Amino acid sequence: MxxxxxxxxxxxxxxxxxxxxxxxxxxxxxxxxxxxxxxxxxxxxxxxxxxxxxxxxxxxxxxxxxxxxxxxxxxxxxxxxxxTQIQVSKEISDDFYLKISKMIFKRFLGRIFLPLPVKNVLTYYRAIKYLWEGLDSLTDFRMDVALLDGAAVAGALWQGEYASASSMMFLLSISDALEDYTIQKAKSNLKDSLALNIDTVWVVGEDGEETQISAMDIEKGDKIKVHMGDVIPVDGKVIEGEAMVNEASMTGEPLAVHKRNGKTVHAGTVVEEGNIIVETYSINKETRLNKIIDLIENSEELKADTQSKAEKLADSIVPYSFLATALTYLFTRNASKALSVLMVDFSCAIKLTTPLSIISAMSEASDNRMMVKGGKFLENYANADTIVFDKTGTLTNATPKVVDVIPMSRRYKRDEILRMSACIEEHFAHSIATAIVKQAEMEGLKHEEDHSEVEYIVAHGIVTEYDGKRAVIGSKHFLFDDEKVKVTKTQQKKLDKVEKEHSVVYLAINGKLEGVICIDDPVREEAKYVIEELKELGIENVIMLTGDSESGAKAGAKALGITEYRSQVLPEDKSRIVEELKADGKTVIMVGDGINDSPALAAADVSVSMKHSSDIAREVADISLLSDDLYDLVTLRKLSTGMLDKINTNYRNIVAVNGSLLVLGVFGVIPPTTSSMIHNLSTMLFGAMSTKSVLKDNDFNKGIEVEAIEVADSS
Known part of the structure; x- marks a missing residue:
């Protein structure tokens, strides 16, 4: 080349x-x-x-x-x-900037080089679109912006105000382009979040051997092995194994569905537990997920409520504009004064500045490594008064460590408790299991497969047979409530002490408690300061949800300055708590990262996933943080509230300027040409102000805060 x-x-x-x-x-x-x-x-x-x-x-x-x-x-x-979706997103932006540049360039050249008669003919030609849309509204008895725009253009042409009509249509065309761009970008972001980011899959051959191949090379009829926690890459039928599959991305239902032989599964859904082999019958664009993505192209649900309200507000002003125009002509009998009123179109500026503000905010979010699936989610984040945190992996680093191993009987010694626990836990990739396995490796406690096939019960624990005996390991609720493991008075005394200081994993053999492993997961250094600042930014309620014991949860909440927390919370409890908060009139942000958090993420008014979240958490979440900095939650709050402040400021300025133009036009102080010129210039100015960075002024403040934190820590 x-x-x-x-x-x-x-x-x-x-x-x-x-x-x-x-x-x-x-x-x-x-x-x-x-x-x-x-x-x-x-x-x-x-x-x-x-x-x-x-x-x-x-x-x-x-x-x-x-x-x-x-x-x-x-x-x-x-x-x-x-x-790729990244390329599609960039092309949408490039095409938009090219389109706007062409519009401005053509208008600039036309005004300089085209003869006046030719410009007037082109003005009539461009007016056909607005006149036709206005007539369409009129015949359907709709008093909307299209009717006002058509009437204003017609009035300007009738009075021979070709320059005013041309300027008005130019600004309206930019407004339409901006609205199209806003919707396309929101759709692109949502499609990106739904797209399958799978590079390789495991294919099972006729001999039962598993081979890793590129996801692009999957063919119909291939047998794909899907493991726990993985995204299913194809539409197909289960031919071996059983699994609980979360289909939230497909159906919106947060609870997992049991899948066994003969059941259909779809691309984009996630295996919460179990392993299955799927025979492929639809791939790539033929999958149901991609058909849903195609339907997104026709969706209007991605507009921010603020943008929809802006359009409704613009429509609601229309009757008053016509009434003011009619009254002006009735009392003055002066068509020029009436036209001055008609030419002052509030809706033009409102429709232009609102999508611009939203585009600008979403672009800033992207620049700060935060992916927002639509403008309405930024608005919900700004209006929220309650934030709910999952503890592990969100307020902590999700790197728990074993701090103690305590035998609870004379049958097994400390090292044997740790060795057995590591042997069972090594099959699962959650953070506590990793901590136990790592501790055993550090102590040189090698283990062999002395157990049968293990069964993982989400958010509870593991059941298996170890050396011919039933072994269970997991949470207190799982062992003592579900498995009915008995505890002696002596054991209970030991438990009362360790449960006050640590999170605990319990191991029982044949229904008897044999040992506990004490786990600590230190909170993030910045978490306390982030929570304090969120409160200063208007978040009234900060709630921590955790599966930890009451004592562990209390200690974590105290370290973070959180006054409200819930301990020993199950996945279904998290979503129920979120629903209860919403029922009490709260607007709820849910922040989580795990498979267990997905029901609560789906239930919240707006949900946020962390950088290292599970596939399903990223799919369900409305906003995804692409960096591992918890301070991004503060940045996001400042950005979202700044976006709404900017929109509201625009409303006030638009009403003030255009209201003044109306009064000046009615009293004949300014002619229609001047009124139109000031209106158009002010609209362009408001549009330019709408693209101003919200976070630029906050960068310096954030630097001061970070330095203050470092000084406080060092002291």
Missing amino acids: KYKVMYDNGSRLRVRSGQWAFTKKEGYGLASLLLEQDFIHEVYTSHRNGSITIYYDESSQNKQKIFKFLNKITIRDLFEAEP
Whole structure:
């Protein structure tokens, strides 16, 4: 491939190969080839000029590898591919900016070079759209913005105010483009969150051997092995195994569904527990998930309530605009004064600034590594008065450590308790299991498979046979309430002491308590300060939910400055608590990261998933944090409330300016031309103000706060 380096700053490289180097779809294929390199993060191609933009880990060695790769590319290596969601999102933005640039450029050139008669004819031509939409509203007896716009354009043309009519239509066209862009970006973000980000799958062959292949190479009829915690990559039928599958992304139902032989499963759903083999019958665009994604294209549900209210407000003003125009003409008998009133269109500015404010806020969220699925979720976050935290992995680092192992009888010694627990827990990847296995490894306690197949019960524990005996390990509720394990008075005294200080995992053999493992999961250093600042920003209620014992939960809440908490909470309890808070009139934010949190995330007014969340938590959540900084919750609050403040400020300014123009027009102080010019200029000014950064002024404050935290810690 022949190319010329156009830009090179060490981590971003742009080369150009010329207009006919590759087609649009071949550009996607070229990008996918480059993205196979671990050090390359993003690739964007443009078929218009053969441009390839590459973002990579900065090093001269990596740059040389890129050049070497590009030098080897031939026409035979090019192939057509589909774009990634990141590429689609960027193209939406690029197309929008190109469209706006063309509109401004054409208007600028037209005003300078086109003769007046030609400009007037073009004005009449562009007016047809607005006149037709106005007539459509009139025939349906709708008193809406389309009718007002059509009447204002018609009135300007009737009075010969061609420049005013042209300016009005130009601003209305920009407003329409902005609204389309807002909806497209929201849909793109939602499609991105629903898209299957699966690179490889396990295929079971005829001989029963499992082979890992690329997800792109799946074919109909393939038998796919899906493990606990994994996203199902295809639509298919279960032919072996049993599992509890969470179908929230498909049905919205938060509770998992039991799947066994012969049952159908769908791509995008998640195996909460168990392992299954699925025979594939639909892949890629044929899956039900992708059909749902296609339906999103026709959805209007992604608009923020504020944006919908703005449109309703704009429509509600229309009758008053017509009434003011009619009264002006009735009392003055002056068509020019009446037109001055009609030309002052409140709705134009409202419709322009509201989507601009939302776009700007969503863009800022993206720049700060926060993915928001729609403007309405930012609005809900701003209006929330209650935040509910899952403890583990959210307020803590999800890296619990074993701090003590206590035998509860003379049958097994300390090391044997830890060795047995690690042997059972090693089959599961949750954080507490990892801590137990890691502690056993650190102490050199090697173990063998002395147990039968293990059964994992979500949020409770594990059941198996160990050395021919029934072994259960898990929570207090699981062992003592569900499994009816008996505790002696001596054991209870020991438990009373350790349960006050630590979270505890219990091990029982043949119905008798044999040992407990004490676990500590230190809270995040920044968590306390984040909670304090959220309260200062208007969050009235901060609630912590945890499966820990009462004493462990109380200690964690005290360390964080949380006054309200719930201990020994089950997954179904979390969603019930959220529903109860909503029933009490609270607007609830739910922050979580695990499979267990998904019902509560689905139930909340707005939900947030952390960086290292489970697949299902990310799918259910309305907002996903892409960094591991809990302070992003504060940033998000400032951003969302700033967005609403900006919109409300725009409303006040629009009413003040346009109200003044109405009065001046009625008293004949300014003619229609001046009224229209000031109206249009003020609308453009409000639009520009709507794109102003909300967080820019907060960056310095955040730096001061972080320094204050560091000083406090050091002292």
